[in-house]
Amino acid sequence: MSILGIDEITFGAHDIARCRQFFLDWGLTLVEETPLRLVYESLNGCRVIVAHSDTPGLPAGIEADPTLREVVWGVANAADMAHYGAAMQQWPGFVQSDARVGCTDPSGLTIRVQISRKKDIDLDCAQVNTWNERSRVDQASPAYERACPIEVGHVVLFVKSLEAVTQFYQEVLGFVISDRYPGRGHFLRCAPRGGHHDLFLLQLPEARNGLNHVAFTVRDHHEVFGGGLHMSRCGWDTELGPGRHPISSAIFWYFNSPAGALVEYYADEDELTENWQAREFTPGPTMFAEWAIKGGIDGETRRQKNAEAPSGRFMTDKPKA
Template sequence: MSVLGIDEITYGVEDLASCQRFFSDWGLTLVSEQADEVIFETLNGCRVILADINKAGLPPAIESGSTVREVVWGVECSDDLQRYAERIARDPGFVEGDGRIGCTDPNGLAIRFQVSKKRDIDIACTPTNTWNVKGRINQASPVYDRAIPIEVGHVVFFVRDVLACEAFYNARFDFRASDRYPNRGAFMRTADEGGHHDLFMLQLPDGRIGLNHVAFTVRDIHEVFGGGMHISRCGWTTEIGPGRHPVSSAFFWYFKNPAGALVEYYTDEDQLTGEWQPRDFEPGPTVFAEWAIAGGIDGNTRRQKNIDAPQGKFLTDKPKN
């Protein structure tokens, strides 16, 4: 019995047209479009729903303005769904029907569970050559013009009580702790075996709650770069990146999102098993990023933003005067 990951994210947004343009640039596939709701999909069928902030039936927001209103998690089978329903039947906001169960988590967020609708897909990925493993022979690494995200890989929230939230997701849905900021942050994965985290919750000193970011998995570091530079060319703003997280080992690039907070392209996170023992970290800039580029890379010059592009055909060209 296990949760397989995120199946669907719903945003309530103030500017639907701008958000639709952003996620189209981000690389998602448009599924349907209505006056008050737009639905996108990733490659494996994970859905991103953009709903007008005043649309009837949206779950309550945990913060003002545009933000995530609901997270839907996918499970393996209907038996799993029934077991989870029994565990949460007395929790606040319990709902059941139309193939879904759900409740409200300790942070006030609407969460739902369904038998996963994501598709199994076969994606060609280019191997990496290390010193002792040569996985790529007579083959160049790709250069991407843009990213096409595979799935929504994880979501990150600011929470009032991280210990209560971690205990809730573990007891109700068997989420596992991967690493922690003691009494401040919890990285959790949905099962013993899987990527480093599907959910990260961070408790701020001022007690503020809300969305931090939604992260989209891509094939490799080259797609992080190509996707990020495409978003830059489209005129959207980098928050920070590209860079690399020491905690999960993942490469990242964060952008400001008109639908709320930030979005991230990421790849190459640690894969864990039940033998993994959670580590404790003291939060800080060097724990967040081993390295990162402030302001991002400009998609036209292919250099750090606000840095002049080379003037000659070769980097060794010198100005003639």
């Protein structure tokens, strides 16, 4: 019995029109729309909702909008939902219905648990040739004109009390710590077997509650690049990327989001089991990124932003002295 992953997230925002275009460019499918509410789906049915800040009944935010208002976690069946409902009964904001159970976590974030609506999908993904294994034969690697995210893979939150929030997710929802920045950050996964993290909690020196970013899983690193280049062509601003995280091994690209903080494309994270031993790291630039491009890549020139545009010549096509 364990949480399967994120089934739905809700943002609160003021600029609905700008959010509408951003998530369409991001690659999500708009399935419902009213003047105050947008509902998107990823490829596997994971939902992203953007609600106007004035929407009646919208869960309270952990910081001023735009930000994340709610995270809904998925489970396999009604028995699992009842199990987590019993575990959450003592927590503030507890609610229970036929469709969902939930409460407020120690950071003030509204969380819910429901029977997962996500569907299993089978996708063609890039094969990688290494020195030892040649899995791609007579086949070129894919190139993507844009990304179509598979699901919301993880959320990253700033918290005032790292230990209290971590304890909640471990004891109430059964999460497991994958790696640590002692006293500063915890990477948690939903179950002993799974991707490196579904939730990352960060405690800043000036401790506060808030959203750092929401991450969307794509097929492979080529789709990270294709999605990022498309967002660049659409005029959206890169915060950092592309790059690679050494802790989770994932390839990433972060964009500034009108729905709050950052959103990330990522692929190729580590897959862990119950045999994994959590590691401890000292925060620093080499731990966050093995390599990364500040400001991103221009979608037209395919060069770092503000770099000289390509001339069309071969790189070695230079006049002799």
